[in-house]
Amino acid sequence: MSEYTKPLPKPSPTSRPFWEAARRHELMLQRCGACGQFVYYPRDRCPYCFADDLNWERASGLGKVYSYTVVYRASSRHFMDPYVLAIVELDEGPKMTTNIVADPKQVHVDMPVTVYFDDVTPDRTLVKFKPAQSTY
């Protein structure tokens, strides 16, 4: 296996449960006990009502491509090959920056997607998505 050279997330005390869940191939989101909103990325307080009552819940892993781009020439030397960068709107509400693991020609706005856990290193898993009808 070749060495992984792209940037890796460094979990904070706030976000550690999210990355630990991803490692177990589970998509966990915070949900506010006061206003009921799901929250992404992890926060210390609800960004909507500012209550101090965020709890972790397992998400469906389903969503839609809100928008995307195929990056042919990246601003970073770590991303040399074209890739699909996307904003996925989860069924639970929050939007996530992610990658779509698919042939770029297949990707379109509003496309239904399902979560895909990419174990990029032995101890770090990125939360990506693939087309809902996919054999990847």
Add this chain to the structure above:
Amino acid sequence: MSIKGKAAAIGVGELKPLKEPGDHTALGLMAEVTAEAIADAGLDKKDIDGFLVGVPFSDPGFIYPASAAEVLGLHLKMLNQVDIGGASPAGMIWRAAAAIDAGMCNAVLCLVADLNRGGDQRPPTVSVMREFEAPYGNIGANCGYAMIAHRHMFEYGTKPEHMAKVAVDQRANALKNPLATFNDKPLTISDVLNSRMIVDPLHLFEIVSPVSGGAAVIVASPEIAKRAKHPPIWLLGAGEYCNHSSITYAPSLTESPIKIAADSAFKMAGLKPADMQLVCPYDCYTITVIVTLEDAGFCKKGQGGAFVAEHDLTYKGDFPCNTHGGQLSFGQPGLAGGMSHVTEMIRQLMGGGGERQVKNAALGYVNGNGGIMSEQVGLVMERRS
């Protein structure tokens, strides 16, 4: 209570951007444009008692404003750095007016300069951006604007040809601007659409080119404006708004915070978009101009693509827009790229537009944009008859 008509822009200094930084320094460029702006205003350096500065990526530092002020030999009653991305220069103009109106100072130097040495010189982003954006390759500004463009195409049927038209008309303006980086040959829509695809759907000629350069504007009190060399250009209205940093977490990809910033500026001025004779919207990408014209109220939401296709955006057209060429043709010398919209507005309203002078231009709107459509500043400026 507002800052309407409480201060005026009275002097401009701006360098022709350099494709190669050579032996220049950011502080050196700052001194050059400062001297030019002070001379343009007809002031003495001793008159400058306020200072707003953008920290250059090429030579950043802690407690920056005092360091730059010491190099320039300024003694100040108000100093600060403004850090709202590309909107910083437009943001400096109203902050200067507010400080003057509050009686803190009388003549504020608004200053930005930077060198481009290639690569991504931007300082590291905050931890959440490194954690939730960078691992997926959401690095730099290109990707975010490409996603805005795709969503705009999906929701409103905006076409690549619409976006290309912005670059084409702005290039026609740049051909009459001796300071523009790209002013030697016209562009066609097919030139733009046949240029290399960088981030789908944005092509190379729809994306700003980083260069080196600098710009300065002096904003002064009515008392000082009276003795300025040129007609003062009054700030009639200003507004600012920001509701996200990463575009992923913006409430909408296609309705930007510009709406609130522009509405606030027009409300303060007591004017509407149709009253403007010139518009200088921040243009890091072609799509930025389309979204700005919609959200600032120059056309209906979703019709920006058709609007730019149907109107002539050149200095002699029916909707003069970015008559300096915009950053797309002027170049983006760091934060000074965002000052180019301000300097062009001031020059045009003063009557100093040269070959590209917009006839009878007395009122104009400037939009400053930072980050990925995040920090927004609207300015309404006027030359009084």
